[in-house]
Amino acid sequence: MNLLESIRVALEGIMASKLRSLLTTLGIVIGIAAVIAVVAIGQGGRAVLMSEMEKIGTNIFAIYVDWRTNKQVTGREFDLSDVAVIKDKVPDITRLSPVNQVSGEARGTKDKKSTQILGVSSDYAYIRKFNMKEGRFFSEEDDTGKRRVAVLDEELGGQIFGRVDPLGSKVTLGSTPFLVVGVVAKGESALGFEENPKVYIPIQVWQVMFNTQVQELEGSAVSKEKVDEAMGQAVKVLERRHREPGKYASVSMEQEMKTANKITGIMTLVIGAIAGISLFVGGIGVMNIMLVSVTERTREIGIRMALGARRRDILVQFLIEAVMLCLLGGVIGMALGAGGAYLIAKLAKWPPLVSWYTALLAFAFSAAIGVVFGILPANKAARLNPIEALRRE
Amino acid sequence: MIRVENLGKTYMAGAHPVVALAGVNLEVKPGEFVAIMGPSGSGKSTLMNLLGCLDTPTSGCYFLDGTKVSGMNDTELARTRNRKIGFVFQTFNLLPRMSAMRNVEQPMIYAGVSPRERVRRAAQALERVGLAQRLHHKPSELSGGQVQRVSIARALVNNPSVILADEPTGNLDTRAGEEIMAIFQELNRSGVTIVLVTHEPDIALHTSRIVHFRDGRLVGDEPVADPLDARQLVSVEPAANQSGSSDQGGEAGLP
Ligand SMILES: Nc1ncnc2c1ncn2[C@@H]1O[C@H](COP(=O)(O)OP(=O)(O)O)[C@@H](O)[C@H]1O
Numbered sequence: 001m002n003l004l005e006s007i008r009v010a011l012e013g014i015m016a017s018k019l020r021s022l023l024t025t026l027g028i029v030i031g032i033a034a035v036i037a038v039v040a041i042g043q044g045g046r047a048v049l050m051s052e053m054e055k056i057g058t059n060i061f062a063i064y065v066d067w068r069t070n071k072q073v074t075g076r077e078f079d080l081s082d083v084a085v086i087k088d089k090v091p092d093i094t095r096l097s098p099v100n101q102v103s104g105e106a107r108g109t110k111d112k113k114s115t116q117i118l119g120v121s122s123d124y125a126y127i128r129k130f131n132m133k134e135g136r137f138f139s140e141e142d143d144t145g146k147r148r149v150a151v152l153d154e155e156l157g158g159q160i161f162g163r164v165d166p167l168g169s170k171v172t173l174g175s176t177p178f179l180v181v182g183v184v185a186k187g188e189s190a191l192g193f194e195e196n197p198k199v200y201i202p203i204q205v206w207q208v209m210f211n212t213q214v215q216e217l218e219g220s221a222v223s224k225e226k227v228d229e230a231m232g233q234a235v236k237v238l239e240r241r242h243r244e245p246g247k248y249a250s251v252s253m254e255q256e257m258k259t260a261n262k263i264t265g266i267m268t269l270v271i272g273a274i275a276g277i278s279l280f281v282g283g284i285g286v287m288n289i290m291l292v293s294v295t296e297r298t299r300e301i302g303i304r305m306a307l308g309a310r311r312r313d314i315l316v317q318f319l320i321e322a323v324m325l326c327l328l329g330g331v332i333g334m335a336l337g338a339g340g341a342y343l344i345a346k347l348a349k350w351p352p353l354v355s356w357y358t359a360l361l362a363f364a365f366s367a368a369i370g371v372v373f374g375i376l377p378a379n380k381a382a383r384l385n386p387i388e389a390l391r392r393e
Numbered sequence: 394m395i396r397v398e399n400l401g402k403t404y405m406a407g408a409h410p411v412v413a414l415a416g417v418n419l420e421v422k423p424g425e426f427v428a429i430m431g432p433s434g435s436g437k438s439t440l441m442n443l444l445g446c447l448d449t450p451t452s453g454c455y456f457l458d459g460t461k462v463s464g465m466n467d468t469e470l471a472r473t474r475n476r477k478i479g480f481v482f483q484t485f486n487l488l489p490r491m492s493a494m495r496n497v498e499q500p501m502i503y504a505g506v507s508p509r510e511r512v513r514r515a516a517q518a519l520e521r522v523g524l525a526q527r528l529h530h531k532p533s534e535l536s537g538g539q540v541q542r543v544s545i546a547r548a549l550v551n552n553p554s555v556i557l558a559d560e561p562t563g564n565l566d567t568r569a570g571e572e573i574m575a576i577f578q579e580l581n582r583s584g585v586t587i588v589l590v591t592h593e594p595d596i597a598l599h600t601s602r603i604v605h606f607r608d609g610r611l612v613g614d615e616p617v618a619d620p621l622d623a624r625q626l627v628s629v630e631p632a633a634n635q636s637g638s639s640d641q642g643g644e645a646g647l648p
């Protein structure tokens with residue numbers, strides 16, 4: 001008896017009780033749908049996260065004081081001269097800026113707003129790839145000249161100036177007036193990150209207004225391949241200059257992306273595994289019904305044996321029936337899961353990511369479930385004694 | 394063709410053994426039509442199961458077409474059932490959800506016959522038992538006599554060495570029984586070997602030889618001097634024989 005005949009006989013068995021067959025596969029349908037949807041959503045989310053991070057820049061890094069060390073934080077871990085020295089000693093670092101932050105109030109012609117006041121150098125605009133909506137970012141001369149100039153977020157500008165063009169207007173930070181020289185265009189974020197409104201002023205002005213510390217450094221390297229090495233060299237320079245080994249910590253976008261990749265991967269795996277448990281339960285459901293089916297069809301098995309079916313033929317028939325049931329469930333589940341993932345992706349504006357690879361895997365997996373959970377009932381069928389089977393009502 | 398020597402079968406029913414068959418010596422030659430008779434529990438079905446390779450004896454030897462069957466493994470027994478044996482059961486044992494055609498195809502599926510050839514031979518076999526007009530009917534759409542004719546078609550479709558029929562008329566009324574015997578006689582005339590179990594003397598008298606069993610032993614073996622011809626009894630009612638075009642076949646025909 002060849003495979004094609006076995007499939008036909010198995011199909012006849014399935015078609016003989018359509019509703020029951022469909023209900024039997026329900027567990028598999030739900031399991032496969034859940035796995036497909038979870039994996040697709042996970043992969044879609046990860047792709048969005050990665051592209052988001054890539055947009056920010058894959059070659060940027062930050063150096064800050066490691067808060068996990070027990071060493072006393074003095075506030076003198078960085079100073080402005082570090083920036084020039086590091087740039088000089090580490091040629092792979094193209095841009096480097098001190099970054100100081102404090103929250104404060106910004107007042108425009110229309111309204112006032114609580115905001116983050118960032119003290120940075122002119123390099124910061126390059127590191128963060130700022131896109132100017134109007135005006136310019138402040139220059140090195142603005143910084144060294146300690147000019148009271150400020151650059152606003154597009155959002156903040158709208159909030160405190162209303163319909164008035166902020167460019168050339170005065171923004172008051174605390175009680176100090178600043179000339180607005182530029183507005184940074186709002187970046188488009190598919191993830192919809194809600195960032196605090198920000199205002200950027202030259203670091204040297206920031207230091208006069210608040211304190212003389214430098215909180216951390218941000219920079220960019222020539223390439224994402226070089227960033228981790230360059231960042232390490234910068235840390236060494238700092239450790240030597242300040243005689244504070246082990247006090248600095250650093251992170252690059254490259255590292256962050258790897259971590260994010262890993263975390264989303266693990267999350268997908270964990271949720272996928274939980275969804276996989278429902279597949280397991282579905283498999284047990286198939287096994288259960290197949291066992292009942294073998295008992296109900298004992299006489300059929302006896303007849304087939306009398307007509308010349310070998311034990312192997314019976315085994316294969318029931319095994320194929322289980323596999324086909326699971327494949328049927330797999331196909332329906334795949335359609336449902338892909339549909340669900342597509343819908344969610346559409347709502348979240350993510351790319352729908354049901355790969356051929358995932359579909360193929362789900363297909364193979366449901367077949368495997370059929371084999372694993374079909375073997376017991378099939379074996380039970382094949383072991384029947386033909387005479388007793390024929391006598392059964 | 395069939396030769397059994399000192400054949401015995403003992404069942405273990407709980408603690409004590411039940412001797413169902415003991416010391417049976419029997420030979421059936423090609424072309425014979427043998428009836429096996431005996432009271433209930435005398436071992437007739439046990440013998441048929443052994444001859445049909447559904448069971449293995451606990452003692453003795455069984456040769457079919459010169460090949461020793463006793464001692465074969467499950468796979469060889471299945472092959473032998475498929476190629477050399479055709480079963481006709483008292484309870485018909487057709488697959489209920491399948492058409493007559495598909496039922497008759499089954500033994501050929503296990504024999505590896507191609508689909509096209511299967512269809513051809515199944516139709517031919519059904520025609521031979523007078524069911525040319527009922528190819529696509531399911532068992533539930535046929536009368537008892539017609540159902541048994543389908544199972545005869547199924548039994549002969551692989552050209553077996555012998556057809557084994559255990560009380561084939563047991564669930565049929567006299568008239569349908571006569572129809573079945575007419576078909577068996579027709580097949581036998583064309584050279585098919587048949588072994589048939591019955592407890593009805595009228596049925597047994599249609600065969601050419603009667604073997605008697607009692608308490609698991611063969612106690613009598615005699616030829617039938619003047620076998621009855623089922624055709625005469627059946628043809629009393631016109632158009633009810635093997636033409637197959639009649640709906641009156643089966644138990645519905647007689648009061
Ligand atoms: N599977 C079995 N287990 C135990 N005893 C059995 C079994 N099958 C048949 N027998 C016994 O064997 C004897 C012969 O049975 P059987 O061949 O069916 O008789 P018959 O068909 O002539 O009526 C009976 O006594 C019956 O009870």
Ligand SMILES: [Mg+2]
Pocket residue numbers: 437438439
């Ligand atoms: Mg019996």
